Amino acid sequence: MESTLKEQISTPAGGVEDMYGEDCATEDQCITPWAIAVSSGYNLLRDPRYNKGLAFTERERDAHYLRGLLPPVVSTQELQEKKIMQSLRQYDVPLHKYVAMMELEERNERLFYKLLIDNVEELLPIVYTPTVGEACQKYGSIFKRPQGLYISLNEKGRILEVLKNWPEKSIQVIVVTDGERILGLGDLGCQGMGIPVGKLALYTALGGVRPSACLPITIDVGTNNEKLLNDEFYIGLRQKRATGQEYYDFLHEFMSAVKQNYGEKILVQFEDFANHNAFELLAKYRTTHLVFNDDIQGTASVVLAGLIASLKLLGGALCDHTFLFLGAGEAGTGIAELIALEISKKTNAPVEETRKKIWLVDSKGLIVSGRKETLQAFKKPWAHEHEPVNNLLDAVKAVKPTVLIGTSGVGQTFTKEVVEAMASMNERPLIMALSNPTSQAECTAEEAYTWSEGRVVFASGSPFPSFEYNEKIYFPGQANNCYIFPGFGFGLVMSGTIRVHDDMLLAASEALAAQVTDEHYAKGMIYPPFADIRKISAHIAASVAAKAYELGVATRLPRPADLVKYAESCMYTPNYRSYR
Numbered sequence: 001m002e003s004t005l006k007e008q009i010s011t012p013a014g015g016v017e018d019m020y021g022e023d024c025a026t027e028d029q030c031i032t033p034w035a036i037a038v039s040s041g042y043n044l045l046r047d048p049r050y051n052k053g054l055a056f057t058e059r060e061r062d063a064h065y066l067r068g069l070l071p072p073v074v075s076t077q078e079l080q081e082k083k084i085m086q087s088l089r090q091y092d093v094p095l096h097k098y099v100a101m102m103e104l105e106e107r108n109e110r111l112f113y114k115l116l117i118d119n120v121e122e123l124l125p126i127v128y129t130p131t132v133g134e135a136c137q138k139y140g141s142i143f144k145r146p147q148g149l150y151i152s153l154n155e156k157g158r159i160l161e162v163l164k165n166w167p168e169k170s171i172q173v174i175v176v177t178d179g180e181r182i183l184g185l186g187d188l189g190c191q192g193m194g195i196p197v198g199k200l201a202l203y204t205a206l207g208g209v210r211p212s213a214c215l216p217i218t219i220d221v222g223t224n225n226e227k228l229l230n231d232e233f234y235i236g237l238r239q240k241r242a243t244g245q246e247y248y249d250f251l252h253e254f255m256s257a258v259k260q261n262y263g264e265k266i267l268v269q270f271e272d273f274a275n276h277n278a279f280e281l282l283a284k285y286r287t288t289h290l291v292f293n294d295d296i297q298g299t300a301s302v303v304l305a306g307l308i309a310s311l312k313l314l315g316g317a318l319c320d321h322t323f324l325f326l327g328a329g330e331a332g333t334g335i336a337e338l339i340a341l342e343i344s345k346k347t348n349a350p351v352e353e354t355r356k357k358i359w360l361v362d363s364k365g366l367i368v369s370g371r372k373e374t375l376q377a378f379k380k381p382w383a384h385e386h387e388p389v390n391n392l393l394d395a396v397k398a399v400k401p402t403v404l405i406g407t408s409g410v411g412q413t414f415t416k417e418v419v420e421a422m423a424s425m426n427e428r429p430l431i432m433a434l435s436n437p438t439s440q441a442e443c444t445a446e447e448a449y450t451w452s453e454g455r456v457v458f459a460s461g462s463p464f465p466s467f468e469y470n471e472k473i474y475f476p477g478q479a480n481n482c483y484i485f486p487g488f489g490f491g492l493v494m495s496g497t498i499r500v501h502d503d504m505l506l507a508a509s510e511a512l513a514a515q516v517t518d519e520h521y522a523k524g525m526i527y528p529p530f531a532d533i534r535k536i537s538a539h540i541a542a543s544v545a546a547k548a549y550e551l552g553v554a555t556r557l558p559r560p561a562d563l564v565k566y567a568e569s570c571m572y573t574p575n576y577r578s579y580r
């Protein structure tokens with residue numbers, strides 16, 4: 001009985017499928033069909049997972065009690081897509097587009113993902129950075145229906161019960177935040193929920209994880225944001241953040257409940273935690289759970305990919321370059337460590353040695369050995385021998401970097417003087433202004449190109465449009481972790497991997513860099529276009545899975561022979577299914 005139903009479920013997209021069936025990444029990830037509550041008639045139109053709106057066929061309208069509930073016309077998904085794109089384009093305000101997209105997701109999930117996949121370059125800045133940042137700031141007013149789980153201190157001792165309230169049972173990926181450092185916008189408390197929701201939308205659209213397997217979670221331990229605490233529309237706990245033992249005990253209850261409820265292969269992505277918790281949580285859980293910190297590891301992997309690719313434009317090997325960071329938090333130290341690791345693997349030099357060409361500046365100036373005693377643990381490896389230097393411009397002059405990377409969360413810090421100094425020392429300086437959203441970028445693409453007289457190789461965390469300067473068009477790259485985490489996570493899930501290893505991050509970087517072609521290099525690009533992201537994610541997933549098999553942490557056996565093909569065949573596609 002079960003095998004017959006599974007055959008029905010795995011009918012190729014476009015074929016007739018029992019509407020009780022879920023589309024599933026791999027056969028053993030299928031939910032047993034009878035476990036799904038099925039609606040018909042009016043409720044079917046209200047069920048975003050199955051609703052097709054005007055695209056229900058005559059036969060489906062008869063079979064599922066929809067006659068009269070819809071006007072006579074039968075539309076196609078393509079026509080629906082065209083109509084919604086047209087109406088989205090009429091909004092001038094990005095936040096209005098964001099709200100319209102969220103409403104679509106709540107109305108018709110497949111249409112939402114079809115739009116996002118087919119128009120990724122246009123819609124990414126709406127459902128993701130920069131607009132998602134503004135959405136979080138105003139989440140109290142935007143909030144209509146829960147898009148994920150809210151786990152607050154009120155649920156202490158009952159987190160397992162709360163997880164069971166979520167309607168979907170076969171979860172593969174959780175993105176969790178505690179809202180303390182949302183992008184470069186600071187503590188947004190419970191309103192940080194927009195971030196896990198946005199990240200998981202990309203897990204599906206960019207990486208191919210099916211929507212029902214994704215669970216956004218916001219842990220609410222309070223907020224120190226006075227503005228929110230005094231905002232009558234604030235949706236979170238109205239108290240200062242719990243810290244210390246209370247915080248760690250609560251997080252521990254959460255991590256234990258997650259593993260108990262979903263098993264060993266559930267991927268937990270930590271997102272936008274503050275530095276002081278992010279490193280500790282990652283270090284604590286990476287040996288017992290399948291965890292990934294996007295801000296430390298995902299950002300590191302995407303930046304390393306850009307650096308590997310950029311060597312075609314800059315020349316030399318990675319070990320020939322000197323790196324200077326503004327910002328020594330999760331992103332800065334995460335990237336620095338991965339660069340040091342990659343150089344170490346390539347040159348056989350110990351990491352302690354390869355770190356020496358990587359310098360970091362924090363709010364107090366260059367991190368140097370004289371400051372070692374007062375530094376937080378994650379900064380200590382970067383305290384090299386040097387006299388004190390207390391600002392970025394002087395640090396650029398002292399260190400003479402070939403690569404300058406901004407991860408401070410503070411906007412407009414790559415001033416004209418800083419960019420000019422980089423350009424005076426390097427024929428082709430590489431500058432990455434990674435802080436998000438756009439308002440926090442260290443400089444704009446336009447500034448980087450004009451101040452360097454068009455010589456810079458530039459990438460930023462949030463998108464900038466192409467820019468014409470001296471009759472030449474420049475294409476800034478978007479060094480955002482969304483190139484990595486969807487494919488990375490998909491690779492872990494499809495191979496049943498139980499632990500993340502740094503070598504998988506390196507594998508993901510290499511896979512992404514390998515997708516940059518001569519055509520892209522000719523335009524000065526060091527990242528491939530987002531339009532190809534599904535293919536890119538399949539390659540990243542395959543490389544990550546291959547590494548997991550090599551390391552013996554992948555449990556899905558036998559290993560598929562062609563991992564790229566396997567990844568592609570497992571990916572969720574948003575085309576409508578036919579219902580019997």
Ligand SMILES: O=C([O-])CC(=O)C(=O)O
Pocket residue numbers: 129182183184272294295435436461480481
């Ligand atoms: O969300 C993004 O665009 C990138 C990211 O992880 C962050 O800035 O925290």
Ligand SMILES: [Mg+2]
Pocket residue numbers: 183271272294295
């Ligand atoms: Mg983040």
